[in-house]
Amino acid sequence: MIRLLLADDQHLIRAGLAALLNLEEDLEVVHQLPDGTGVVDAVREHGVDVAILDIEMPQVDGITATQHLSEAFGTEVAVLILTTFGRAGYLQRAMTAGAQGFMVKDAPAEQLAAAIRTVHDGGTAVDSTLAAEALSTGTSPLTDRERDVLKAALTGASVKDIAAAVHLSAGTVRNHLSSAIGKTQTSNRSEAARTAQLKGWL
Amino acid sequence: MIRLLLADDQHLIRAGLAALLNLEEDLEVVHQLPDGTGVVDAVREHGVDVAILDIEMPQVDGITATQHLSEAFGTEVAVLILTTFGRAGYLQRAMTAGAQGFMVKDAPAEQLAAAIRTVHDGGTAVDSTLAAEALSTGTSPLTDRERDVLKAALTGASVKDIAAAVHLSAGTVRNHLSSAIGKTQTSNRSEAARTAQLKGWL
DNA sequence: GCGGGCCAATGACATTTGTCATGGACAATA
DNA sequence: TATTGTCCATGACAAATGTCATTGGCCCGC
Numbered sequence: 402m403i404r405l406l407l408a409d410d411q412h413l414i415r416a417g418l419a420a421l422l423n424l425e426e427d428l429e430v431v432h433q434l435p436d437g438t439g440v441v442d443a444v445r446e447h448g449v450d451v452a453i454l455d456i457e458m459p460q461v462d463g464i465t466a467t468q469h470l471s472e473a474f475g476t477e478v479a480v481l482i483l484t485t486f487g488r489a490g491y492l493q494r495a496m497t498a499g500a501q502g503f504m505v506k507d508a509p510a511e512q513l514a515a516a517i518r519t520v521h522d523g524g525t526a527v528d529s530t531l532a533a534e535a536l537s538t539g540t541s542p543l544t545d546r547e548r549d550v551l552k553a554a555l556t557g558a559s560v561k562d563i564a565a566a567v568h569l570s571a572g573t574v575r576n577h578l579s580s581a582i583g584k585t586q587t588s589n590r591s592e593a594a595r596t597a598q599l600k601g602w603l
Numbered sequence: 604m605i606r607l608l609l610a611d612d613q614h615l616i617r618a619g620l621a622a623l624l625n626l627e628e629d630l631e632v633v634h635q636l637p638d639g640t641g642v643v644d645a646v647r648e649h650g651v652d653v654a655i656l657d658i659e660m661p662q663v664d665g666i667t668a669t670q671h672l673s674e675a676f677g678t679e680v681a682v683l684i685l686t687t688f689g690r691a692g693y694l695q696r697a698m699t700a701g702a703q704g705f706m707v708k709d710a711p712a713e714q715l716a717a718a719i720r721t722v723h724d725g726g727t728a729v730d731s732t733l734a735a736e737a738l739s740t741g742t743s744p745l746t747d748r749e750r751d752v753l754k755a756a757l758t759g760a761s762v763k764d765i766a767a768a769v770h771l772s773a774g775t776v777r778n779h780l781s782s783a784i785g786k787t788q789t790s791n792r793s794e795a796a797r798t799a800q801l802k803g804w805l
Numbered sequence: 806g807c808g809g810g811c812c813a814a815t816g817a818c819a820t821t822t823g824t825c826a827t828g829g830a831c832a833a834t835a
Numbered sequence: 836t837a838t839t840g841t842c843c844a845t846g847a848c849a850a851a852t853g854t855c856a857t858t859g860g861c862c863c864g865c
Contacts, residue, residue, distance in 0.1 A: 410709070411687070411708040411709050412708070412709050412710055412711050412712065413620065413623075413685070413708045413709070413710060413711075413712055413715055414616060414619065414708055416619075416623050416711075416712035417616065417618075417619025417620040417621075417622060417623040417712075418615065418619040419619075419623075420619060420622035420623040420626055421615075421618050421619040421621075421622040421623075424622055483615070485613070506613040506614070506615045506616055507612070507613050507614050507615070508614055508615060509614050509615075509618075510614065510615055510618035510619075513615055544810090544811060544812085545811090545812095546811080546812065546813090556794065556797060557789065557791060557792075557793030557794030557795070557796070557797045557798075558794070559790060559791060559851080559852095560851075560852070560853095561851090569812095569813070569814090570813075570814060570815085572813090572814060572815060572816080573812080573813050573814055573815095575852070575853065575854085576812090576813085576814085576853095576854090576855095577812085577813095578852090578853075579852090579853055579854060579855085582853075582854095583854095587759065588761055588853090589759060589761060589821090589852080589853080590759075590852085590853090591759030591793040592758065592759030592760065592761075593759070594759065595758060595759045596759075746840090746841060746842080747841090747842095748841075748842065748843090761821080761822095762821075762822070762823095763821090771842090771843070771844090772843075772844060772845085774843085774844060774845060774846080775842080775843050775844055775845095777822070777823065777824085778823095778824090778825095778842090778843080778844085779842085779843095780822090780823075781822090781823055781824060781825085784823075784824095785824095790823090791822080791823080791851090792822085792823090
């Protein structure tokens with residue numbers, strides 16, 4: 402019996418996925434979390450074999466949680482990322498953080514069970530289309546500060562507002578934004594922010 | 604036995620929700636759709652009592668599908684909207700379109716089953732917090748053209764790009780954008796587009 | 806020790822954006 | 836028939852944005 406932990410911020414999604422996975426004879430969801438917070442303790446406490454983590458969660462995201470699990474258990478506990486958006490940067494960061502699998506919620510249900518068994522057996526379960534896209538996208542060319550100002554730009558903030566948010570002068574922010582616009586091959590900060598987000602670079 | 608139809612674009616979410624709902628003795632998911640397309644035929648063909656619809660779907664969204672069902676069946680078939688974002692405008696448009704229920708995916712699992720029974724019995728199932736927010740937000744003050752240019756602005760497009768997309772002159776687009784910025788009490792088109800989206804006005 | 810990249814900042818300049826006024830067409834309402 | 840609101844367009848203007856050059860500090864690799 403493969404013991405599973407599920408982390409997803411949406412109540413109904415967790416409950417539904419738990420119901421689905423519990424239908425399999427060899428799978429059992431032994432714990433659920435609404436966030437990445439406390440994932441290491443929960444895995445230890447419930448003797449979890451495979452942790453299934455969403456990425457976008459309020460406090461601790463799935464990639465950070467993956468790092469925590471990797472540091473605490475090595476490959477003794479397998480991590481499978483299950484996310485809404487199959488963004489290249491997400492896949493890269495997830496695998497770098499120590500995940501053994503990466504799936505999108507748009508995949509067929511049978512693929513989820515198969516992926517769980519694969520990572521439990523020490524294998525890797527990543528959709529080949531996503532892997533190819535990740536390779537062609539390449540790693541993020543953005544510096545830390547470029548990423549900071551783009552994150553702030555996501556809300557449609559003005560240069561002045563972004564400057565206040567990251568505690569830099571407006572001129573410095575414009576320089577970082579201009580550089581990020583060039584790297585994302587866009588024409589303004591909103592477009593740059595969105596492109597970076599879609600590529601999973603934010 | 605209450606016969607259910609589920610429409611959601613994500614495979615795993617549909618499968619999980621189906622598994623969850625089928626655990627209830629009096630509920631049975633008799634059909635699933637990945638989109639609002641063909642929902643009327645599917646409801647007729649499978650003798651569906653309650654249709655559970657996501658809003659954001661590729662071809663036909665859940666609100667449009669609700670209108671189609673309301674036109675075809677009146678209150679003979681109940682509609683329960685189940686969405687990721689509890690946006691005020693979504694709730695307003697859903698109820699106006701003829702939905703009997705509105706829930707977010709963040710709700711507890713028991714609430715979903717209870718809501719299904721409520722709408723099946725002819726009642727209304729709307730979270731009171733969402734209802735209050737919808738009332739305080741008010742209906743969208745945006746004109747059709749303002750909405751059009753804001754939708755185009757969501758991608759971070761320049762005025763020139765937006766003008767090309769909606770087939771108007773750049774000056775006209777700037778006027779519509781300026782008006783929309785005023786109505787959303789923001790300071791630029793990206794912020795206006797995002798605010799309108801969050802309120803469910805787009 | 807030197808070169809390169811990142812980071813921070815200032816300043817100049819061209820372009821874009823947002824506001825506002827104005828005018829006209831059209832449809833709906835009083 | 837007159838008024839109002841939406842839509843379209845142009846033009847003027849101020850403010851914001853994005854680009855670019857320049858300077859300096861710090862860190863890292865060669």
